[in-house]
Amino acid sequence: MIEFRDFSLTYPTGSRPALREIDLVVPRGQFCAVVGAEGAGKTTLAGVISGVVPHMTGGASKGSARVCGRLLTETPPSELVGEVGLVMQNPFSQLSGARFSLREELAFGLENLGVGRAEMIRRVERVMADLRLTALADLSPYELSGGQQQLLAIGSALVMRPAVMVLDEPTSQLDAVGTGVVFDALETLRAQGVTVVLFEHRMERLARCVDRVLVLDEGRTAADGPPADVLTDPRLADWGVAPLRYTTAARRAVGRGLWEEDRPLPVTLEAAADGFAAALKSARTTGGL
Numbered sequence: 426m427i428e429f430r431d432f433s434l435t436y437p438t439g440s441r442p443a444l445r446e447i448d449l450v451v452p453r454g455q456f457c458a459v460v461g462a463e464g465a466g467k468t469t470l471a472g473v474i475s476g477v478v479p480h481m482t483g484g485a486s487k488g489s490a491r492v493c494g495r496l497l498t499e500t501p502p503s504e505l506v507g508e509v510g511l512v513m514q515n516p517f518s519q520l521s522g523a524r525f526s527l528r529e530e531l532a533f534g535l536e537n538l539g540v541g542r543a544e545m546i547r548r549v550e551r552v553m554a555d556l557r558l559t560a561l562a563d564l565s566p567y568e569l570s571g572g573q574q575q576l577l578a579i580g581s582a583l584v585m586r587p588a589v590m591v592l593d594e595p596t597s598q599l600d601a602v603g604t605g606v607v608f609d610a611l612e613t614l615r616a617q618g619v620t621v622v623l624f625e626h627r628m629e630r631l632a633r634c635v636d637r638v639l640v641l642d643e644g645r646t647a648a649d650g651p652p653a654d655v656l657t658d659p660r661l662a663d664w665g666v667a668p669l670r671y672t673t674a675a676r677r678a679v680g681r682g683l684w685e686e687d688r689p690l691p692v693t694l695e696a697a698a699d700g701f702a703a704a705l706k707s708a709r710t711t712g713g714l
């Protein structure tokens with residue numbers, strides 16, 4: 426579905442590449458997260474997958490990058506509409522500016538695709554229900570809070586039913602409830618077989634729902650694998666990514682005999698609770714406590 430081969434990209438004003446020698450194959454239906462420090466190249470990678478970079482930013486590339494078999498550097502972004510949905514880091518910049526209500530804004534992309542009216546209404550109502558936006562349907566997009574605009578930007582991409590969804594920090598302006606709504610919507614996408622690439626800082630939610638985590642460090646792939654491996658990698662902090670609290674707590678407990686040495690470090694609350702309970706039980710039976 427997504428296939429990068431030895432792909433590098435340098436912006437016109439850049440002294441060094443923003444992406445370097447990326448090899449990445451994301452099969453259809455995979456849910457992949459990308460993490461990395463500020464400036465690591467996350468937004469650039471999101472832009473390449475969705476056709477924005479280098480077409481709208483300029484830049485020189487090496488190697489190849491394909492989505493749905495199409496060579497991205499040779500495909501204008503307009504030809505990817507409907508295949509790749511992009512949710513940008515700043516939701517405000519994604520509003521069309523041409524529609525007066527949230528409902529009309531959601532229908533905007535479908536009108537451009539020529540989708541029939543009945544189907545359009547069905548899809549818009551569905552997305553509003555999934556993202557808990559129905560009560561806001563008649564408000565102007567500009568009256569919404571940052572978090573509501575973020576949900577609208579996500580809805581505008583979802584409504585197009587793309588084969589690939591790229592989301593660049595989609596929960597940055599959302600509270601815990603809004604973040605939950607977004608992750609629930611992403612789970613639904615996964616169940617529908619949509620390929621999802623999520624650039625995100627909320628590692629706790631990530632750890633339990635993605636198939637794969639890729640770490641970018643200064644434009645390179647520093648790590649790539651299942652969340653339980655990548656998020657417990659001791660080098661995570663060196664790459665500018667804060668480890669999960671559960672992992673840190675368990676790592677500290679190992680040296681004190683409060684985490685079994687052969688038990689993997691946890692990336693979820695449940696795994697941490699199980700591990701501490703097991704260590705406590707064995708300490709009790711061996712008279713350690």
Ligand SMILES: Nc1ncnc2c1ncn2[C@@H]1O[C@H](COP(=O)(O)OP(=O)(O)OP(=O)(O)O)[C@@H](O)[C@H]1O
Pocket residue numbers: 436437438439443461462463464465466467468469470482514
């Ligand atoms: N349009 C652009 N023109 C020139 N340089 C750019 C452009 N966009 C990003 N860069 C540079 O490319 C590098 C990667 O930036 P990018 O925005 O992809 O990182 P990021 O991981 O998304 O960071 P953040 O966590 O701050 O969103 C940085 O050095 C940045 O300054």
Ligand SMILES: [Mg+2]
Pocket residue numbers: 467468469514593
């Ligand atoms: Mg970014």
